[in-house]
Amino acid sequence: MDRDYKAAMLPFFGEGEIGSWVNGAMMPGRGDAFALTDPATGKVFLELNDAGPEVVDAAMKSAASGQRVWWGLAAAERGRILWRIGQQVREHLETLALLETVSVGKPIRDTRVEVLKVAEMFEYYAGWADKLHGDVIPVPTSHLNYTRPEPYGVITQITPWNAPVFTAGWQLAPALCAGNAAVLKPSEMTPLTSLALGVLSKKAGLPDGVITILAGLGMTTGMAATTHAVTRKVVFVGSPKTGAAIAAQAAANIVPCVLELGGKSANIVFEDADLKRAVLGAQAAIFSGAGQSCVAGSRLLVQRSVIDRFLETLVDGANRIPVGDPMDVATQIGPINNVAQYQTIRGLIASGCKEGAKILAGGERPEGDVCANGYFLRPTVLGNVHNDMSIAREEIFGPVVSVIPFDDEAEAVAIANYSKFGLAGAVWTNRVDRAHRVAANVRAGTFWINSYKTINVMSPFGGFGHSGYGRSSGKEGLMEYMQPKSVWTETAENPPAGLGYAPE
Structure with missing residues (x-):
């Protein structure tokens, strides 16, 4: 496929200036310029201006106004509009995937899948829109007590650079389903597909202001968005350090x-597993998306009795995986x-080697003209690793796997849990009892048995420990965007008065 940046942007933004999507239109940024770079070439292909506090303030006012209109619609109508957004995403599959590949660097084969998942997200929550109702509580008084989810x-949402279109859909769809307006600030490195979703939402009939996309610096x-007085909840996807700072600002x-x-x-991986699978x-757990995934299987624990055989096959496979132009299918x-x-x-790999790890595959830039100027790295396998090393403790966020041996089930679980994180994990074994026992004992928000990295909008997702709190997706993710109101109505003809005086 041709790397034509203008062709990728034209269907969504036309010939006009690209800024922030505010109140159903592009609003130019008021701050300093920042550049977007193609990761495959290292070349700047677009400059934008930071939105800045003045644009944020206007965006928040339009979001508050749009939210009142949106919540005033019938729930079924909100559902129909969400469904139409999903259909718009499907109709623009190829152009959205191309735009994502150009700005993010993910292979086109992957971005097509992720765009389809975004369509699924809006379609799934479209079905929930008219099914959000409260309960009648049988209180021991003469009151009718019922709840209303409101x-x-x-909602202010901050999303990262590794999967911008996916995480935008992941957060926007449930927020809108629950009746909120969403102000989303994607990474300044990858704002384009999130902005495109804003454009497509207007085509689907979403009222202005309900989706706002801010193009700007964190x-x-x-900061102007997360600390703004109009913000009623903050959703952040990114690093623990930044997440802690944002949570502190929100708490204030x-x-x-x-x-x-x-x-x-x-x-x-246990010795009784299907080792080929x-x-x-x-x-797939570590190398897909070039390892730039929060759930990447970056610690590979292999039972000592099969580790040599396993490593031989793993290294051979890593050396054969095609690395190159993301436009190539x-x-x-x-x-x-x-x-x-x-x-x-690269620094973490070097640090690991100083601590005693050995590079068994990768660790360097691939050969050839295609990879000469971009930020390419061959799939990397590190052996001779123990769990106290920095490469086994810190999130590398790249195509680098640390292989750690273990002797028995208890040791495997202990190594898995010896981490400040608790986002995901997996076990490979043909023993049913062991599979479910390990799944129960490893502290992680998502866990796979004889598979890895299957995620769906229907299932809740989130972490333990330093991997965060709260849930995205599924019914549980939807509940994060609503708050229950309890309503009490007196039904007695002459209710007793507990206090006070009234004349006869």
Whole structure:
């Protein structure tokens, strides 16, 4: 496929200036310029202006106004509009996937799948829109007591650079289903597909202001949005350090948060597993998306009795995986998204080697002209690793797997749980009892048995410990965007008065 940046943007933004999506139209940024870089070439292809506090303030006012209109619609009508957004996403599958690949660096084979998942998200929550109702509580008094699920109002959402279109849909759809307006600030490195979703939502008939997309920097635009008086809840997807800072800001304003943070997930392989399937699963767990996934299986725990045989196959497979131009449908691994992350990954590999780890595969830039200028890294397998090393403790967020041996089930669970994170994990075994026992004992919000990285909008997702709190997706994710109101109505003809005086 041709790397035509303008062709990727034209269907959504036309020839006009790209800014923030505010009140159903593009609003130019008022702050400093920042650049968007193609990770596959290292070349700047677009400059935008930081939205800044003035644009944020206008966005928040329009979001509050739009939310009142949105909540005033019949629930079934809200559902129909959400469904139409999903249909718009499906109709623009190829152009959205192309735009995501250009700006993120993910292979086109992956971005097509992720765009379809975004359509599924809006379609799934469209079905929930007219099924959100309260309960009648049989209180021991003469009152009729019932509950009403109500929206918070305006939700501010911060999403990362590794999967911008996916995480935008992941957060926007349930927020809107519950009757909120959403102000989403994507990473300044990858704002384009989130902005495109704003454009498509208007085509689907969404009232202006219900979806706002802010293009800007975290320390200016992001902070102005999360601390704005109109914000009633903050949802953040990103690093633990930034998440902690945002949660502190929100707490100062008595505003609740949902935090989806990092991971250092343990992928456990027992000697009785189907080793061929486990090797393929281990590769997908860490190398898909160039390892830039919070649930990546970056700690690969293999039972000592089969580790040599397993490693031989794993290393051979890692050396064969096609790395290259993300526009090529044959490419399975594209570049790292940005130069800072690329340097971080290289630094962590070097640090691991100083601590005694050995590079068994990868660790270097692939050969060839295609990978000469972008942020490419061959799939990397590190052996001779123990769980106290920095590469086994810190989130690398790249195509780097640390292989750690274990002797028995108790040791495997202990190693898996010896982490500040608790986002995901997996076990590969043919013993049913062991599979469910390990799943119960590993502290993680999502756990797979004889598979890895299957995620669906119907199922709740979130972490334990430093991986965050609250849930995205599923019914549980929807509940994060609503708050219950309890209503009491006196039904007695002459209710007793507990206090006070009234004349006869």
